[in-house]
Structure formats: structure tokens, C-alpha cells
């Protein structure tokens with residue numbers, strides 16, 4: 001990841017995900033990560049018991065909350081663990097932007113992702129885009145990252161349309177669910193950097 005030019009790597013703690021890792025695996029990967037590559041733990045509605053174990057065992061730079069965590073819960077997690085928190089918010093229509101704004105006072109970053117399909121198994125990592133025109137030209141008071149169905153083929157267009165300065169990808173750089181393809185990672189980073 002770092003060799004390809006990525007700034008962050010993510011460890012997914014969601015059992016149903018093809019990308020799910022356990023704490024031991026994440027710890028080993030995190031300890032082997034080069035300096036300068038930010039290590040992010042992706043959790044979904046995690047309770048304190050899990051986050052206690054996670055933060056005790058895995059050296060992390062950031063927590064990504066990808067469930068239905070409220071602004072109050074985001075603030076609580078940030079205070080309890082002393083780590084920057086990125087809150088993921090699903091967008092499908094203009095009315096979803098109000099929910100996104102409610103996290104500005106508490107989150108260090110916002111991950112602007114596509115809304116998952118109703119009844120789907122995964123709250124993210126579905127390879128779905130959303131209508132980027134919904135956020136085109138928006139200026140927000142906290143750093144944000146664009147996600148949702150990004151690929152080496154569409155990331156440049158997504159950046160041009162939304163003005164995103166950071167992008168995140170899961171399934172779009174895989175050769176099979178959960179199996180990253182280094183050539184696709186490299187191609188994604190190259191396309192994103194323009």
C-alpha cells in the first residue's frame with residue numbers, strides 16, 4: 001500500500017465482510033506497516049469492550065466508525081481513546097447531507113460514502129457509487145474523504161467532480177472479494193494523483 005503511494009491502510013472489523021481481520025492479524029500488520037502509513041481501524045457500532053481490546057492490542061492512528069454511531073457516540077469514542085475519529089456517512093440523496101453535517105462538531109474527518117443497499121449485509125465495501133453531483137462544489141469545515149464504488153477507472157472523474165482531496169477504496173482494487181490486487185492499487189493511486 002505504502003509503496004503504491006497510499007497514505008492510509010485500513011483494518012476491517014466487521015465479521016460479515018470479506019475483508020474482516022481479527023485483532024492478532026491486525027496487530028501483526030500494523031506492527032509491520034511503514035512509518036508514515038496511517039493505520040485505521042474500521043468498526044461498525046462497536047461497543048467499549050471491543051474498542052478497549054482493539055486499542056490495547058493494535059497500534060492505531062485513527063478509528064473509522066462505519067455504523068449508525070450518533071454524534072454523541074463519536075464524541076464519546078474520541079474522548080475515551082484519544083484517537084482521531086473518522087465518521088462514515090452514507091449519501092444517496094440531498095437530504096442525507098444534513099446527517100453528515102451533524103458530525104462536523106465531533107468528528108476529525110468525515111468519510112462520504114454511498115449508502116448501502118437496503119437489507120444488504122455490508123454497511124460499506126459494496127462497490128456502489130452515489131451521485132457525485134450531490135456534493136459537487138461543497139465546502140465543509142472538517143477534512144473529508146470520498147468513498148463508494150471508486151475504481152482506477154472512475155477515481156479521477158470523481159475527484160474532478162467533487163473536489164475531494166482524499167479518496168478511499170475497498171472493493172475497487174481487488175481481484176476477488178477481500179483479495180487486494182497490487183497493480184490495481186497502484187493504478188488507483190496514480191489515477192487519483194492525476
Ligand SMILES: O=C(O)c1ccccc1N[C@@H]1O[C@H](COP(=O)(O)O)[C@@H](O)[C@H]1O
Nearest residue numbers: 017124125126127147148149168170171
Ligand atoms: O470494506 C468493507 O468490507 C466494509 C465493511 C463494513 C463497513 C465498511 C466497509 N468498507 C468501507 O466502505 C467504503 C467503500 O467501499 P467500496 O470502495 O465501495 O468497496 C470503503 O472505502 C471502506 O471504508
